[in-house]
Amino acid sequence: MDKLELLSALADDIRVCPLCRLAETRTLAVPGEGNGAAQIMFVGEGPGEQEDQTGRPFVGRSGKLLTQELLKIGIAREQIFITNIVKCRPPGNRDPLSDEIAACNDWLSAQIALIEPKFIVPVGGPSLKTLVSPKLGITKARSKVYRRDGILFIPILHPAAALRSPTTMEQFLEDLSNLKEFLNREISDEEITPIEEPKAATKEEEDGGTLSLF
């Protein structure tokens, strides 16, 4: 099987996944979609109502904003792969719980391993904490570059937050402008922000800790 077929088989498995409580309340799981040979993956927090109804990621109001603004910086949805840290909608759009994120991690890890992106864009705080470090907050980490497992991570604010506040909208657009700039040139080692690792695997850190990508 080629990469696309493997991603498609993975998506079929995700659609019937029973691994956490979100399986009981979802309408449709949302595996993610896009280019199997993408250099860039966008990873959000979880499906919302529209995504749950359609089985497609980032198709609601905030997803449309992201799609529209990405096009303005020269990135079409067909060029990227876009997914979430949890593939099923948390009821009422609550934040996904740490055990749900942990249960879903193998799916995301498998997608990353297949796609082998050069860049991952964590969209919003929960994705940043899961993929890069639980010690990071999106407000300070946005538009910086981190490296983990050979992949460059460039976090941006979530478009849903941008829709709630004009100031956040400005910052979201600034993040996309910075992202465009990073993607169009070489990034030197000096520009990569070191990741402060959690000291010891306490219970609390394990529960909220960064999940291994592979």
Ligand code: SF4
């Ligand atoms: S959120 Fe992830 S782990 Fe939970 S049921 Fe959906 S696909 Fe499975």
